[in-house]
Amino acid sequence: MHKEHNLTKNQKIIFDLIDKSPQPLKAYSILYNVQKKGIKAPLQVYRALDKLVEIGKIHKIESRNAFIACHNSSCQVAKATAFSICEICEKVTEISSTGLSKYLANFKDKDGMKYSKYNLEFFGLCKKCTLK
Amino acid sequence: MHKEHNLTKNQKIIFDLIDKSPQPLKAYSILYNVQKKGIKAPLQVYRALDKLVEIGKIHKIESRNAFIACHNSSCQVAKATAFSICEICEKVTEISSTGLSKYLANFKDKDGMKYSKYNLEFFGLCKKCTLK
DNA sequence: TACATAGTGTTATATTATAACAATTAAAAA
DNA sequence: TTTTTAATTGTTATAATATAACACTATGTA
Ligand SMILES: [Zn+2]
Ligand SMILES: [Zn+2]
Ligand SMILES: [Zn+2]
Ligand SMILES: [Zn+2]
Numbered sequence: 001m002h003k004e005h006n007l008t009k010n011q012k013i014i015f016d017l018i019d020k021s022p023q024p025l026k027a028y029s030i031l032y033n034v035q036k037k038g039i040k041a042p043l044q045v046y047r048a049l050d051k052l053v054e055i056g057k058i059h060k061i062e063s064r065n066a067f068i069a070c071h072n073s074s075c076q077v078a079k080a081t082a083f084s085i086c087e088i089c090e091k092v093t094e095i096s097s098t099g100l101s102k103y104l105a106n107f108k109d110k111d112g113m114k115y116s117k118y119n120l121e122f123f124g125l126c127k128k129c130t131l132k
Numbered sequence: 133m134h135k136e137h138n139l140t141k142n143q144k145i146i147f148d149l150i151d152k153s154p155q156p157l158k159a160y161s162i163l164y165n166v167q168k169k170g171i172k173a174p175l176q177v178y179r180a181l182d183k184l185v186e187i188g189k190i191h192k193i194e195s196r197n198a199f200i201a202c203h204n205s206s207c208q209v210a211k212a213t214a215f216s217i218c219e220i221c222e223k224v225t226e227i228s229s230t231g232l233s234k235y236l237a238n239f240k241d242k243d244g245m246k247y248s249k250y251n252l253e254f255f256g257l258c259k260k261c262t263l264k
Numbered sequence: 265t266a267c268a269t270a271g272t273g274t275t276a277t278a279t280t281a282t283a284a285c286a287a288t289t290a291a292a293a294a
Numbered sequence: 295t296t297t298t299t300a301a302t303t304g305t306t307a308t309a310a311t312a313t314a315a316c317a318c319t320a321t322g323t324a
Pocket of ligand 4 (some may be wrong): 260262
């Protein structure tokens with residue numbers, strides 16, 4: 001569950017847009033979409049994005065430079081994220097698998113080192129694209 | 133094991149540089165370092181990088197926009213990669229764990245979908261930085 | 265109130281990456 | 295070997311992504 005954060009004006013505008021979007025949004029596409037709401041400069045977007053990522057309301061899809069709202073109650077504030085990405089239609093889905101997150105949270109490398117955070121991106125074809 | 137690829141002149145210059153580097157290199161840092169060898173434009177660098185990634189000689193660290201040589205004989209040509217990243221010194225190490233790669237290669241999401249490719253990035257502190 | 269902290273607005277600039285086109289080289293097919 | 299096809303190169307220009315710096319404003323808290 002997400003802790004309630006009181007989003008500021010810009011944060012709320014940008015979160016709402018991302019939250020409503022069925023696919024991840026890129027920063028400059030966000031910018032174009034919120035200009036009518038008074039957000040005029042890239043920095044205003046990036047600052048809101050940074051904060052939203054930090055508090056776990058959205059995640060960055062690193063391989064796509066795009067942002068998606070978190071819909072996974074088990075992902076601990078941006079510390080443990082996993083996504084599936086369709087290489088044809090670019091549909092991105094957050095994976096919420098207890099098995100996977102337990103496995104990765106407990107993973108130790110050969111030096112016995114544990115990690116505080118991870119990001120995993122799976123690539124393949126989504127159902128719809130598999131059938132074509 | 134890597135299939136032997138006959139690298140072209142530019143590919144070789146750029147691979148050699150990355151391969152010798154203890155840490156991942158960024159595209160423009162590569163560019164500055166190979167200008168004395170006649171590679172003058174970003175595109176020449178990016179083209180070589182694209183090819184080297186494609187054939188699995190190097191990997192891109194997505195969260196850092198940087199490139200590292202593959203030192204993991206079990207990673208199947210860029211289809212299955214895992215890294216640990218130190219959040220202080222930015223040291224990056226390719227993880228080669230049979231357990232991990234088997235687990236991820238066989239991972240199915242709740243729709244039963246399997247993936248053809250993945251990239252995993254772990255974050256934490258390396259040994260050296262933990263002791264500080 | 266006074267102070268600290270976080271957020272905003274703005275301009276400029278840095279960093280990362282690709283488009284388009286002509287020329288060259290290497291590979292493979294005839 | 296010649297032909298022809300694909301891959302690579304060189305080059306200029308430009309697109310896309312992201313941050314620096316600074317002045318100002320709102321918010322919380324002592
Ligand atoms: Zn999430
Ligand atoms: Zn798809
Ligand atoms: Zn590798
Ligand atoms: Zn370190």
